[in-house]
Amino acid sequence: MNTDFWTSILDFAQTTTQQVGTQLLKDFGHVQASQKADGSLVTQSDKWADQALREAIATHFPEHGILSEEGDQTFPGSEWCWVIDPLDGTTNFTRGIPLWAISLGLLYQGTPVFGCIYLPPLNQVFHGFFPGESQLKMPSGAFLNHSPIHSSNDAPGSNHFFSLCARSTSVIQPGFPCKIRMLGVASYNFLTVAAGTTLGAVEATPKVWDLAGAWVIVKAAGGAWVSLHSQPLFPLLPGKDYGDRSFPTLVVSHAELVPVFRPYMQKIAQ
Known part of the structure; x- marks a missing residue:
């Protein structure tokens, strides 16, 4: 895969999650939740966001599979597959706590190689590329609002x-x-x-x-x-x-x- 492919993946993920996030911000704190069989909450906003993300992926990458929390939960086995969490932090979302996210992961042969997570209330976009053992020719690194990030090298302490x-x-x-x-x-x-x-x-x-x-x-x-x-x-x-x-x-x-x-x-x- 060339640079243009990965640029298109990143542009799509950021644009789509931000479009979905704009609508979710309008719903934030104003929707009622119901309880799923596993005890977690779900709202109409979760379901709408899931459908919007699935439709966008199907339009831009029709050959890619999709696995999502509110849709098909069976891994299709396709070479490329998007894994969707349309609204991570539904309880926060329904209670008016401004910390929740939209998450996309792109898998190659069953293992993630790209991730994009958008937190609309914080206006923060995290993304990363990690080829791992895939042997794909692709970028690498982790970013917050396009600035590189790295985990801490500190030892544990009472102020960590x-x-x-x-x-x-x-x-x-x-x-x-x-x-x-x-x-x-x-x-x-x-x-x-x-x-x-x-x-x-x-x-x-x-x-x-x-x-x-x-x-x-x-x-x-x-x-x-x-x-x-x-x-x-x-x-x-x-x-x-x-x-x-x-x-x-x-x-x-x-x-x-x-x-x-x-x-x-x-x-x-x-």
């Missing part, structure tokens, strides 16, 4: 942060080496590690659409991504339904911190 989800509070134990923050947006938890804001983050029950875009950006920024159970995250498997599959995940800013934080994750890994 670690981010949790609501289901991972078991990590709060005597001697935990950082201050705790809970943001309510899975992708943004991980992005704070990529940006050097936090030294680590854990999510106990994230789905693949919570992870695909952020995975690229964290890896490209120098962070370490750790699966907390034996099942590998990527590559996705053709024909597999990912709707009810969770991927407990620890992310830290550099590999040396894995043994520091991993012992606190034992209850999550069970």
Whole structure:
């Protein structure tokens, strides 16, 4: 793939998420949510954003597959596939808390190589390229509003942060080496590690659409991504339904911190 291809991917992802985000900002704090079978919330805004993103991808990249939270949750096995989270942080969105995101991840042969996550209330766009073992000729790096970002090289301390989800509070134990923050947006938890804001983050029950875009950006920024159970995250498997599959995940800013934080994750890994 040449430079023009990756430029078109980035331009499409940024333009489309910003267009969708403009409408979501109008709905923000003014919609009612219903509860899905897994206990999470969904609104008409989630459903509209999902459809808008799927239609845009089908128009611009008709040969690409799509896997989305509110649509088809089965990996189609196509060489290129977009994984969509149309509104990450629905509870924040419905309660008027200005922290939620739109996430896109582009997979090649089942593994993400590009991610774009837009946070409309903050006017922040994160994107990243990470070729990994794909042997694709492509850019690399992680960016916030087009400025390069890198995870922190610091050692843990009482003035550094670690981010949790609501289901991972078991990590709060005597001697935990950082201050705790809970943001309510899975992708943004991980992005704070990529940006050097936090030294680590854990999510106990994230789905693949919570992870695909952020995975690229964290890896490209120098962070370490750790699966907390034996099942590998990527590559996705053709024909597999990912709707009810969770991927407990620890992310830290550099590999040396894995043994520091991993012992606190034992209850999550069970």
